[in-house]
Amino acid sequence: MFRGATTISLDAKGRVAIPTRYRDELVDCCERQLVLTVAVNEKGKGEPGCLWLYPLPEWEALEQTINKLPTLNKIANRLRRFVIGNASECEMDNQGRLLLPEHLRVYADLDKQVVLVGQLKKFEIWNEELWRRNVDDWMEDGDDTEGLEQLGALSF
Numbered sequence: 001m002f003r004g005a006t007t008i009s010l011d012a013k014g015r016v017a018i019p020t021r022y023r024d025e026l027v028d029c030c031e032r033q034l035v036l037t038v039a040v041n042e043k044g045k046g047e048p049g050c051l052w053l054y055p056l057p058e059w060e061a062l063e064q065t066i067n068k069l070p071t072l073n074k075i076a077n078r079l080r081r082f083v084i085g086n087a088s089e090c091e092m093d094n095q096g097r098l099l100l101p102e103h104l105r106v107y108a109d110l111d112k113q114v115v116l117v118g119q120l121k122k123f124e125i126w127n128e129e130l131w132r133r134n135v136d137d138w139m140e141d142g143d144d145t146e147g148l149e150q151l152g153a154l155s156f
Contacts, residue, residue: 002118007128012112014105015097016125023025023096030055036100038107039081039124048109048130050084053099053116053123059087075145100125 017067026032033056040048054062054081066084067078088101100110113128126134 001120002123004117005131006025007113009114010100010105010110010112011097013099015099016114016116018092018096018098020096022118023092026055026092030057034090034092034098034105035059035087036090036125037087037100038104040079040083048127049107050117050127050130051104051108051110051125053090053098053125054121056089056119110146132149 002022008016008018035054037052039052041049041122066080089103090098094099108125109127114129115126115128117124117126
């Protein structure tokens with residue numbers, strides 16, 4: 001399980017070093033094989049989005065779920081084109097580095113400092129400034145009672 005947010009550097013070649021606390025788990029669960037794609041999130045028009053980084057077995061499970069969606073459904077087709085169509089297989093090297101493809105770095109406006117956010121079975125990769133701005137926005141939206149009602153009986 002991946003949790004926590006860590007600021008990491010993006011080098012001149014477009015690589016990030018995965019924090020050491022995650023490396024052994026990534027070797028065990030997916031033999032360093034990962035898939036990076038664009039995230040389906042609350043991206044505003046003209047604003048960059050974040051990226052999703054999946055261990056290969058988790059990605060394959062997501063692909064199977066998406067594959068079961070109706071082929072004549074416009075939203076399902078957009079999801080396939082967007083998430084599957086932008087997916088790139090990546091391998092973490094022996095130093096724990098991962099090369100982020102240029103088109104995905106451009107999509108998420110990644111430059112120098114990025115934030116790697118654990119999301120249990122996957123990671124999100126954010127532009128550091130956008131991450132901080134969104135955290136502030138999310139904190140201000142803390143009184144979203146409609147969203148709380150949708151969570152039902154979830155307890156913490």
